[in-house]
Amino acid sequence: MISGLHTIVYAQDAARAREFLRDVLGLRWVDAGDGWLVFAAPPTEVAVHPTDAASSGRAELYLMCDDVTTTVAALTAKGVEFTSPVADRGWGLVTSLRVPGAGEIGLYEPRHPTAL
Secondary structure, three states: OOOOOOOOOOOOOHHHHHHHHHHHOOOOEEEOOOOOEEEOOOOOOOOOOOOOHHHOOOOOOEEEOOOHHHHHHHHHHOOOOEEEEEEEOOOEEEEEEEEOOOEEEEEEEEOOOOOO
């Protein structure tokens, strides 16, 4: 049956995005050939949120952490650019960060039970 989850991040500058995931976030990786890095993701969960027909099928990527304040401080010290302040959404504390060459992804501290 299902043996894993493969997520694709499309990047205008894939080399810079890969360097960020490898060197700044410290994700484990393998070279799938010719410098094509594939990264191990932390434990993952998938949520399905209701939306309208135009947005159906769209996906978002969020990194999860236990303490968003500490994580933001540690990543900021590594030069990570945060594109929004931490906001309390009730279900969690949320912010966004820039992946060089690949746009933005979310970072959040969940305040709900997780599947992990």
